[in-house]
Structure formats: C-alpha cells, structure tokens
Amino acid sequence: MSLSTNQRPIQIRWVFIIAALLLIFKAGQLQLWDSSFRMKADAATIGEYVMYPSRGLIYDRNDSLLVNNDYIYDLMVTYNQVDPKMDTTKFCDLLGITKDEFSKRLRKNWTDVRYSRSVPYVFLDKISVRTYARFQETLYEFPGFFPQVRNVRGYPHSTSPHLLGYIREVNRKELQIKEPEEEGSDDSTRVYALGDYIGASGLEKQYESFLRGKKGRRLVLKDNMGREVGDYDDGKSDVSAVSGSNIYTTVDLELQKYGEKLMSNKIGSIVAIEPSTGEILTMISTPSYDPNKLTINKGRGTTYSQLQSDSLNPLFNRSLMAQYPPGSLFKPVVALIALQDGLLFPNTSISCQGGYYVNGQKLTGCHFHSTCNSVASAIQHSCNAYFVNVFRRIVDQAGADQPALGLNRFNGYLEAFGLGHKLGIDFPGEQIGNYPTSQYYSEAVSYTHLTLPTKRIV
Numbered sequence: 094m095s096l097s098t099n100q101r102p103i104q105i106r107w108v109f110i111i112a113a114l115l116l117i118f119k120a121g122q123l124q125l126w127d128s129s130f131r132m133k134a135d136a137a138t139i140g141e142y143v144m145y146p147s148r149g150l151i152y153d154r155n156d157s158l159l160v161n162n163d164y165i166y167d168l169m170v171t172y173n174q175v176d177p178k179m180d181t182t183k184f185c186d187l188l189g190i191t192k193d194e195f196s197k198r199l200r201k202n203w204t205d206v207r208y209s210r211s212v213p214y215v216f217l218d219k220i221s222v223r224t225y226a227r228f229q230e231t232l233y234e235f236p237g238f239f240p241q242v243r244n245v246r247g248y249p250h251s252t253s254p255h256l257l258g259y260i261r262e263v264n265r266k267e268l269q270i271k272e273p274e275e276e277g278s279d280d281s282t283r284v285y286a287l288g289d290y291i292g293a294s295g296l297e298k299q300y301e302s303f304l305r306g307k308k309g310r311r312l313v314l315k316d317n318m319g320r321e322v323g324d325y326d327d328g329k330s331d332v333s334a335v336s337g338s339n340i341y342t343t344v345d346l347e348l349q350k351y352g353e354k355l356m357s358n359k360i361g362s363i364v365a366i367e368p369s370t371g372e373i374l375t376m377i378s379t380p381s382y383d384p385n386k387l388t389i390n391k392g393r394g395t396t397y398s399q400l401q402s403d404s405l406n407p408l409f410n411r412s413l414m415a416q417y418p419p420g421s422l423f424k425p426v427v428a429l430i431a432l433q434d435g436l437l438f439p440n441t442s443i444s445c446q447g448g449y450y451v452n453g454q455k456l457t458g459c460h461f462h463s464t465c466n467s468v469a470s471a472i473q474h475s476c477n478a479y480f481v482n483v484f485r486r487i488v489d490q491a492g493a494d495q496p497a498l499g500l501n502r503f504n505g506y507l508e509a510f511g512l513g514h515k516l517g518i519d520f521p522g523e524q525i526g527n528y529p530t531s532q533y534y535s536e537a538v539s540y541t542h543l544t545l546p547t548k549r550i551v
Contacts, residue, residue, distance in 0.1 A: 152341045153346040167219070168241075175238070260389065343374065344375060376520075431483045
C-alpha cells in the first residue's frame with residue numbers, strides 16, 4: 094500500500110512532463126514547420142491588389158495609330174468598411190443605379206468562398222470616365238468604396254474591325270491558361286483571372302500573348318476591421334505591372350480607308366498584297382461596323398446581339414472565311430498548266446462564237462470580241478470559250494474515255510500552286526478553298542443516277 098502511494102506522485106509528474114512535451118512539439122510545429130497558420134494570419138492582415146498593365150498598341154506600316162487604350166473603372170467595395178449611415182440616395186444618383194440595385198450589389202452570399210466581408214470585391218464594373226469623374230469628387234463620403242482602373246480598347250479611326258478584332262472577358266476554359274514555363278506550378282501562375290480581358294478576334298487574338306502584358310500586385314497592411322493602414326514591407330514586395338508590347342503591322346491605314354470607301358454598301362472583300370514580300374497592305378470585309386461599338390462598355394452586349402442577328406452578317410470576315418468561285422482569275426492558271434504539258438502554245442488560236450458549244454448546244458456564254466490568236470489575247474479578252482476548250486484538252490489528254498486521269502494531273506498542278514491549302518497568314522480564322530476531284534465527280538454522278546426520277550413505260 095505504501096509502495097503504490099509513493100508511485101502516484103511520480104506518475105503525476107510523468108503526465109505533466111508528457112503534456113508539456115506535446116505542447117512544446119505542437120508549438121514548434123505551428124511556428125517552425127507548418128506554414129498554413131502563418132499564411133492564414135497574413136491573409137487577415139495583408140491585402141493584395143492587382144495592378145493591371147496597359148495593353149500594347151497597334152500601328153500601321155507608317156506608324157499611324159490603329160488601336161489605343163481608353164480607361165474605365167471598376168468600383169470596389171469592402172463590406173466591413175461601408176458606413177451604414179451613408180447617403181445612399183446621393184450615391185445611387187451619382188452612379189445612375191437604383192437603391193434596390195445598390196442593396197443587391199452590396200449584399201453577397203457570405204457562405205460563398207469567393208466573397209468575404211473584409212476582402213474587396215467588385216461592386217460596379219465598367220464605369221465610364223465621365224461617370225467616375227463626377228463620382229470621385231465625393232468618394233470620401235463613402236468609406237469602403239474605391240476605384241480600380243482598367244484598360245479597354247479605343248479606335249481613333251473607327252475602321253478595320255475585322256482586321257483589328259476586339260477583346261472580351263475570359264471564359265471558364267481560358268481561366269485555366271498558365272504561363273508556359275510554369276505549367277506544373279500552382280494557381281498563382283495562371284495568366285487570367287475572373288473578369289480579365291482577352292483578344293477574341295483579329296490581331297487582338299493572334300498577338301494576345303504579346304499585347305496583354307503582365308499583371309502586377311500591391312500589398313497593403315490592414316487592421317482587424319479590414320481597413321488599410323499602410324504598405325506592406327514598405328512596398329518592397331510589390332510587383333510592378335509590365336505593359337504589353339506594341340505591334341507594328343504592314344497595313345496601310347489610308348489604303349484601308351480608301352478600300353472601305355470603295356466597298357461602301359457592297360458585300361465582299363478586298364485583300365491587297367505586296368507581291369515581292371507577301372505583306373498584307375489592306376484587308377477589308379463588308380458589310381462592316383464601327384469597332385468602337387464593341388469596346389468594353391455597358392451597351393456592348395446589346396450591340397453584339399444586334400450585329401449577330403443582322404441578316405447581312407457584318408461580323409463575318411469575308412476576307413479569310415468566305416469561299417467564292419475564282420472566276421476569270423483562274424484562267425491564267427489553266428493556261429499555264431496547258432502550256433506546261435504541251436497542250437497549248439503561246440500563239441494558239443481558238444475561235445469564239447459568243448460562247449462554248451457542244452453538239453450545237455451553248456453551255457456557257459461569252460462577250461463579243463475579236464478572235465483570240467494567242468494566250469495573251471485570250472487573257473486580255475477573258476474569253477470563256479478559249480479557256481473551256483483549253484481545259485477540255487487537259488482533261489481529255491489521256492483520252493476522252495479517261496477524263497479522271499487528265500483531271501487528276503490537272504489537280505496535281507493545283508496542289509503545286511498551293512490551292513486548297515492555307516496560306517499560313519499570321520491571322521486567325523483562315524479557311525481553305527477547295528477544287529473538285531475525280532472522286533467528287535464520280536460520287537456526284539452516282540448520286541444523280543440514284544435520285545433522278547425514272548420514266549415508267551406503260
């Protein structure tokens with residue numbers, strides 16, 4: 094009995110020693126090894142603000158500015174800092190919103206991880222410079238609210254919408270894009286965040302990685318009420334935004350304007366190329382629209398819907414996406430192929446009687462002109478009869494009963510010319526052309542035989 098009584102104080106001491114060791118170990122874990130608690134403490138005392146870069150400008154070949162940057166403002170709010178006694182009537186009048194809209198925008202679902210009463214969030218986006226200028230004079234009367242500057246596009250010449258393109262907010266898929274050199278790293282390396290803008294078409298899309306720049310950040314100290322009390326680490330941890338690169342194109346602005354004037358009230362396109370270099374001097378698609386109508390603003394959604402529903406399809410880029418029959422521009426190609434195969438000579442003469450005839454039936458017409466005594470004169474007069482006859486020679490060169498052989502050889506030359514393939518222009522949305530193959534004609538003939546009504550014999 095006495096032995097048990099003597100051991101009890103020892104056991105109690107060991108309990109206290111073990112408990113103390115556990116507490117010491119846990120304190121060391123929290124302070125030395127586990128950074129999650131320190132990160133949570135930092136999150137409660139350090140606020141991070143995104144610094145948006147200026148998007149790169151776009152110039153023509155003569156250094157004329159095609160695309161510049163305008164400014165709009167997002168009005169941010171920190172819920173815990175809002176004065177419940179603020180003059181909401183004056184606030185709403187200045188921003189052009191109703192009191193119901195004010196209440197709806199201010200109150201969020203605080204159980205949602207995206208929102209916190211002590212972390213700023215967007216109260217009202219896409220505020221124009223004019224509205225903000227009117228509002229900023231009384232901004233001090235509304236604690237908890239502050240502006241965030243954003244860059245949007247402006248078009249000083251209101252021209253070339255299909256060529257230049259436009260920007261829009263990123264979608265869910267684009268939010269996953271990361272910096273190429275950091276593909277395996279965490280979310281902080283993602284290029285885009287919710288509400289960021291991205292090139293959606295034209296040069297804005299093609300050169301997005303050059304134009305967008307790189308976002309920066311500003312860290313500030315906050316008190317327990319979420320109010321800013323100064324720069325964190327005296328601004329040493331801040332990262333400056335890097336402006337996007339400017340783009341100098343080969344386009345001639347004055348030629349572009351002239352081409353658009355020529356195409357006024359017409360449907361079609363013009364592409365002018367410098368033959369010696371392949372440079373695009375102008376690229377026009379009509380019907381068109383004023384690119385300033387699709388800048389980031391409150392009415393953009395309505396404008397886009399109107400353009401999209403327009404029967405003339407002004408959003409369609411006919412320069413690169415429309416597929417038109419080549420017409421008479423194709424005749425020199427036919428002539429060159431026939432000359433190459435010895436089926437035609439420079440001074441070959443073919444008569445034209447106002448069109449191309451087979452068994453006395455006129456299959457295609459032609460305008461009246463003198464007899465074409467050479468390839469040059471046939472091209473000069475754009476004689477349909479001349480070039481249909483030449484094409485017939487090419488197709489029948491292996492015999493009239495084997496047109497597939499001649500057509501396949503003809504198509505081989507078209508491949509060598511690069512027809513039916515993309516040019517590889519540094520512009521998004523290019524569509525390829527096509528030419529009919531012997532297989533296409535065989536299938537078309539078989540389909541016709543299957544679908545034509547048969548004559549019943551009674």
